[in-house]
Every structure is written in C-alpha cells, then in structure tokens.
Amino acid sequence: TLTGRLNAVFKKLRSRGKLHPKQVEAALADMRTALLEADVAVEVAEDLLERVRTRALSEEVMRSLTPAQQVVKVVRDELTATMGGTQAAFTLPSARPAVVMVAGVQGSGKTTACAKLARMVKEKGKHPLLVAADLQRPAAIEQLVTLGREIGVPVVSDGRDPVKVARSALKQAGREGLDVVIVDTAGRLHVDDEMMREARRVKEALRPHHVLMACDAMTGQDAVVQARAFMREVDTTGFVLTKIDGDARGGAALSITAVTGRPVFFVGTGEKLSDLEPFYPDRMASRILG
C-alpha cells in the first residue's frame, strides 16, 4: 500500500522526533513513481506533488507521530480535490431539446456511452433521441440502431454528412417533442485537423448543452494530450471515463480533470447499457493510489 511504502521511506531516513524535510523529499520522489505507475501524466503528477510538498512541510505534518499516514492523507485530499472534490451532478437544462454531443478518440466507448446515457435519461422520465452521426466506421449506424432498439429509444441518421445528420435530428426532435438529443460521433484523432474541424462544425450545428468526451480508463500519458486538444477544439463540458471495470489504476482520470478543469460525470462499468454510474472523486483517488 502507499502508506506502507511511505513508512519504509521515512524509516530509511530516520531522524529523531521531528520529521526532516529530506524525508519529505524522499517521500515525494516515491509518490511520483507511484503516480506515474498509475498512469498519471508527468506534468500533472509534478503539479500535484508541488501542492503536496507545501502542505507536507507544515508544522502539523512535520511534528506528527504518524508522518507517513499524514502525507498519504495530504496526497489523497489533493487528488480528490483536483478531480472536483465531490460527485459532479450531470444536469440537463429544461430547454427542448437538451442536446448532448459525445466525442473522443477511436474505441474510447462513445457509441456505448450514448446508449447508456439515453437509457439513463429515459429512466428519469425523459424522451431521448439517439443520433448516429458517425458515418465513417463500418456498421456504426447499425451498432447504435441495435442498442437503441434494446432500450426502446429511437435512433436517427438522416443526412450525407454529420452536420446534416445533426441538423436533421434537431428538427426531428422538435417535431416529435423529444426532449433530449444524444449525438454519437466518429472516433477521431486530436491530431487529425480535418476531423477536428468536422467536430467543431457538428458542434456549431448542434449548439449542445454538453459536449462529453469519452475517455478510456486505461489510457496512459496520452490522456493529457487528448483532453487538452478536445477541450481546445470543442470545449468539452465533462467526461465519461469508460471501462473502469478493468484493473487499470486510472490515473487518466486525474490527468484529464487537472488539465481541463472539467469534471468526470460518469464512469462506464461494463458492456451492458445499465453499466453507467456517477463518478466519485474520493473513490477514484483511492484507486489511483492503489
């Protein structure tokens, strides 16, 4: 455990009574390795440890009888705070329709997340419309149609390009009185300028209330790069962290929230459409710390 590791670090540089700053430095170096092993981005780990250093060098920690525990607590608190502190409520305005666009890199779980979200809002009494705006991936539309059928939510994909599909879907939602429109988009690389331009155009057509970025919980150092780029291009409002049912430590959760200041609203906990749960920063902090 992290406390165990830090205890060992403090023991090695044993000094009498009060904790020595050297011990704190050794602990921070060990913490850095632990965070990197958990896939926290290098820059994010270093920023976090800077804040931890300041707090760890305080009188209260330095004079504590259980300094390792104190330092772990500081790290855990900082992790939790950086990820938003408390669970972020995902709210939809009463506008008709409320529009959610889901974006992200290839294979991150967008299509599944759209269907999961549609099921969730339907359970809350809303009338969602799923929009299959990925016209690129083979059988992407069929995939969303199949999922929509499983949960009794209509799926549309009317148009020869994603912008037209988006516009047509909004019109249809208006005509049929559907109050939530959830738009699935093609997976795209943040370095594919043309695809990022397309994402912006789809967003402009939708004027969405939320742009959620699906992010795979097993993503490594690249999570920061992806999150920054999508933030810059489509001003993401928050994240769905997918495939958390694996055993990845999930440092990406810290990376993406730290560099965007946006929260993780949901986690994907499996392949069933009911496998969507709220994100709890404190639980994630424990997971990252192992």
Added chain:
Amino acid sequence: DAEWAGLEELLVRADVGPATATRIVKEVRERFAPGDDPRALIAEELVAILGRDHGLELPSDRLAVILVVGVNGSGKTTTIGKLAARLAAEGRTVSLAGGDTFRAAASEQLEVWAARAGAHLVAQERGADPAAVAFDAVTSAIARGVDVLIVDTAGRLHTRTPLMDELRKVRRVLEKAGGRPDEVLLVLDATTGQNGIAQAAAFAEAVEVTGVALTKLDGTAKGGIVLAVRERLGVPVKLIGTGEGIGDLETFDPHAFAERILG
C-alpha cells in the same frame, strides 16, 4: 545530468513505465563514454529490448490460422480487415471467422471488412457460441482449401474470468477442429498505459500470445508498454496500425519505433 533526466522523462511520456525508464537510463549511463551520444545509446537499448523476430510465421503448405484477441475497442476487427487485405495482396486466399457473437453490429462490421479485403466470412447469429463459429470456420476453410483463416473475437477485459475462459475454449476448439493457431495476435492500443502489461500477461496465460499488433500509432501515443511486454513475456510486436484505412498496416520496425519515442 539534466539531459539524462530529460531522456528518462521522454521514455515515461512514451508509456515505457517509470521503473523501466529509470532502469534503461541507469544502464545506458553506466556504459556511457565521453563523446557518446546519449540519445543514440538509449535508442540502441530500446532496439535491443525489442528484439528481432517481427515477422508473421505462417505455414505455406497447410491452412494457416491466426487468432486475434484483446480488450474492448483496441482495434481487433479493423486490424483483421487490413491483415486480410495484405495477405490477399500476397496471393493468399483468406477466410474470416466472426468470433464476436456478442457486441451489437460486430458481424456487420466484419462483413464490411471481408468485402473490402475479398475474404470469405464465416459467421453465425448474434448470441451464438463463439467456439461453434470457430469450429465451423476451420472446417469450412479446410474444405475450401483456403490459405489463411483469421479468427476475430469479442473484446474482453482480462479481469473477467468467464470471458477469458471463453477465449481458452475458442482456442481449444480451434485445435480440435484441426486449426491450431499459428499466430495468436494480441491487439494493443498504443494509447494504453501500464495496464497493457497486465493485459498482455493475462492473454498470454490464457491463449499463448505469439505477437502484438500495436494500433493507433498515427496518433501521438508512443506505445512504450510494448517494451515491458517484450521483456517480461517475450512477446514481440509484429504489426502496427497507422490509421483506419485498409492499407494502414505496417510490419513492426524497432528502429523507427525507437526514433518515434525519442522524438
């Protein structure tokens, strides 16, 4: 000193992993002589770790079978489509097995790739036993005198024991049908972090992985976890995916890979 720290950070950012990165830099520093180029020495070390056996080993006198496995969304189905096209271009006849009988529109997706690659597809209805599809596909491939059979499987997280058992069964049935796999390719997404090592270990234990197909290298992720996968499991990278098009498949080149990591 700062230069070495900079190189170590480059490795960490490439998902090589902090322990491996520290070790590599430490070992290279130990044999460093004045006048040496640190970056070139690190590149050499990466190439040495990655090894030499990067080709697909397929028999030419009987049915060759390739089993494709990996976690959800890593790029298995797309890689199969590209590989089928490559093998067809080499003059081989290819058959595909629709072993993902679980996910929505998995069959339809593989159908599109089979058509693009000119490959024959053996599939059953959604919900069928993947082992039954595997059995059928081998029987059909042998009967048709096809050169290569590539077996797609559903994405699965390695932590799900029943799903890993299902994969073991698929492999056993392939052997029973006379289609023992010549290659078992683990498809790893280049954006995967340290969990990639746990994935590789679990899949290797379950179905004896013979090679890695590292996908999405057309992004910014470097795929550094393949170093630990090679070192700890002895599994080499055989193929890399560099895009979503049918031609975006390359044979693994350790030198180019090392260069890309070191920027």
